[in-house]
Amino acid sequence: GAGGTVGLQRVVNEKGNGKLAMQMGLGVVGAAYTQKSKATLNDTTPIAKLIEEAGAIVVPKDSPYKDIKSLVDAWKKDPSKVNVGGGSSPGGPDHLLPMQLAKAVGIDPTKVSYISYDGGGELLPAVLGNKIAFGASGFGEFLEQVKSGSIRVLAVTSEKRVDALPDVPTMKESGIDFTFTNWRGIVAPPEISAGDKQVWIDALTKMHGTDAWKAELEKRGWTDAFETGDTFGTFLKDQDTAVADILKGLGLTS
Structure with missing residues (x-):
């Protein structure tokens, strides 16, 4: 508790x-x-x-963001309108991930619009239903949906690619000097x-x-x-x- x-x-x-x-x-x-x-x-x-478990930045399959760069570019233009959701209350891993990512890409973390969900079970339908621009969580929360094609992972936050998602680039490969693991x-x-x-x-x-x-x-x-x-x-x-x-x-x- x-x-x-x-x-x-x-x-x-x-x-x-x-x-x-x-x-x-x-x-x-x-x-x-x-x-x-x-x-x-x-x-x-x-x-x-x-x-350790890598974090993942995820979007629904029909999201306009095709890679992490396009998402971050939009986020930087107006952080208050690009909502991010996570399965943690403030201070938890899913909250710390986007806040630290924001800091790494030059966004004031206090400007980030973070929506807290009660775990991955609530976060998942929010991503699938386009209730948020992107989700931030441990990649394991989304593996089934990634395999089915209903969710896309734009990047993982580990030093190296994740074996379970070999085609997904790391943040560093995408030009963002950022790592984060739960x-x-x-x-x-x-x-x-x-x-x-x-x-x-x-x-x-x-x-x-x-x-x-x-x-x-x-x-x-x-x-x-x-x-x-x-x-x-x-x-x-x-x-x-x-x-x-x-x-x-x-x-x-x-």
């Missing part, structure tokens, strides 16, 4: 409990600010980052013992090496982004700083 901050508060309250962990992602970083949570990820014990990882309560922390890391490292996990990555189009302990902790701090900066610029946090 509340963008993951209810679970986050529970984890932070369970100081020293090495038997508890929380699966979370980028959305919790933003929600901690927008929900004014007392608990933050900096209060937890970082265990491991597991995966990610998911595991954190534990604060002040757990070194032994308990290592038990979690060892278990996830073992899982990471299994064929079943590799098959799941391929099935869902996720990128393997495995890192543990202090390395993941540094990543979390960097993410926290980046998200705080964009939300502060939007007036969503002090």
